[in-house]
Amino acid sequence: MTENKTRGASIAFDTVGKSFNKAGGVSFNALDNVSLSVAPGSITGIIGRSGAGKSTLLRMVNGLERPTSGRVLVAGQEVSTAKGAQLRAIRRDVGMIFQHFNLLSTRTVAGNIALPLEIAGVKAPQIKTRVADLIDRVGLTDHAGRYPAELSGGQKQRIGIARALATEPKVLLSDEATSALDPETTQTVLALLKDINRDLGLTILLITHEMAVVRDIASHVAVIEAGRIVEHGATYDIFTAPQHATTRSFLSGVTGVTLPAFVRDRLVQNAPAHGGEEVVRVTFTGTHATDPMLARLTKDMGIPVNILAGAIEEIGTHPYGNLLISLPVLQAAQARAFLENHGLTTEMLGYVG
Numbered sequence: 001m002t003e004n005k006t007r008g009a010s011i012a013f014d015t016v017g018k019s020f021n022k023a024g025g026v027s028f029n030a031l032d033n034v035s036l037s038v039a040p041g042s043i044t045g046i047i048g049r050s051g052a053g054k055s056t057l058l059r060m061v062n063g064l065e066r067p068t069s070g071r072v073l074v075a076g077q078e079v080s081t082a083k084g085a086q087l088r089a090i091r092r093d094v095g096m097i098f099q100h101f102n103l104l105s106t107r108t109v110a111g112n113i114a115l116p117l118e119i120a121g122v123k124a125p126q127i128k129t130r131v132a133d134l135i136d137r138v139g140l141t142d143h144a145g146r147y148p149a150e151l152s153g154g155q156k157q158r159i160g161i162a163r164a165l166a167t168e169p170k171v172l173l174s175d176e177a178t179s180a181l182d183p184e185t186t187q188t189v190l191a192l193l194k195d196i197n198r199d200l201g202l203t204i205l206l207i208t209h210e211m212a213v214v215r216d217i218a219s220h221v222a223v224i225e226a227g228r229i230v231e232h233g234a235t236y237d238i239f240t241a242p243q244h245a246t247t248r249s250f251l252s253g254v255t256g257v258t259l260p261a262f263v264r265d266r267l268v269q270n271a272p273a274h275g276g277e278e279v280v281r282v283t284f285t286g287t288h289a290t291d292p293m294l295a296r297l298t299k300d301m302g303i304p305v306n307i308l309a310g311a312i313e314e315i316g317t318h319p320y321g322n323l324l325i326s327l328p329v330l331q332a333a334q335a336r337a338f339l340e341n342h343g344l345t346t347e348m349l350g351y352v353g
């Protein structure tokens with residue numbers, strides 16, 4: 001590969017299709033015409049439900065799976081047709097971590113991390129130095145001689161990460177790496193991955209079914225549904241203006257914007273004959289996320305606002321807020337115009353009597 005070792009490689013999926021033969025000789029399209037460019041040094045999340053095709057797509061980047069049609073390129077080199085020494089060279093440039101860690105139980109922490117270096121034929125003294133560096137990097141300095149069974153899930157994943165970094169890859173693939181971990185440990189592992197991305201500049205491509213993981217780590221995201229990419233872009237844009245129903249459904253679980261049951265059960269699509277309240281989703285982005293617009297709505301315009309649910313958080317370094325409010329039907333149009341004029345986005349969800 002021609003790129004500098006300290007820099008990440010680009011990944012390109014070019015009209016990739018994959019069909020499997022299912023029982024009874026029936027052909028099944030697991031991936032259909034997938035095109036996606038992953039920028040060098042980015043952290044890109046691929047999110048989708050079970051069976052959407054995430055693993056199949058990820059495994060193509062290191063040649064564990066081959067497309068039926070189309071091409072997959074890493075740093076401009078075609079993985080999909082590579083064989084022998086060329087495929088082995090590409091695999092050295094692409095590390096991978098797994099949901100269930102895939103560690104060898106008979107080897108110590110140091111032994112697991114050394115394995116890819118032994119396979120690559122690196123000399124023993126260099127392996128020793130390199131393994132010690134990697135153990136330090138993932139914060140397991142005191143655990144070099146311990147066995148996987150003696151360690152927690154988070155520590156096991158740290159070994160997995162160190163092992164994946166052993167051959168100094170340009171790309172790190174993460175296959176649901178935090179799905180088996182509790183929320184707190186997930187945060188520490190994601191923070192480690194972010195540090196590695198920042199310090200080494202390597203490209204991280206991760207698959208997940210959790211939008212919170214995408215929010216916390218990914219600069220870009222692609223949403224996959226039944227083998228097709230239905231939406232992709234910068235994480236912030238996807239979170240603030242999702243276009244596809246699948247994306248919206250993934251988002252509803254993470255942004256604190258699910259309607260409380262006591263409102264959802266009463267929600268109707270036609271305005272009640274006498275009065276009632278309009279239920280509105282308000283999205284605050286960028287600098288507007290911290291503006292006191294709802295207070296001004298009440299103070300300056302005399303319109304009462306009822307806050308039903310919501311959250312203000314950060315995606316990358318950008319603040320982002322999502323609130324569900326209700327407004328008196330007769331003043332709702334005026335209130336929404338005021339909010340829109342001040343750079344907020346509003347969406348009418350229905351009415352409650």
Ligand SMILES: Nc1ncnc2c1ncn2[C@@H]1O[C@H](COP(=O)(O)OP(=O)(O)OP(=O)(O)O)[C@@H](O)[C@H]1O
Pocket residue numbers: 020021022030048049050051052053054055056057209
């Ligand atoms: N070797 C195979 N033979 C036959 N079908 C397969 C094979 N590998 C994957 N599939 C099918 O392709 C589809 C996509 O599978 P894939 O594992 O890529 O999905 P996924 O999004 O990663 O799901 P999960 O989150 O459950 O792992 C599924 O319907 C799966 O059954």
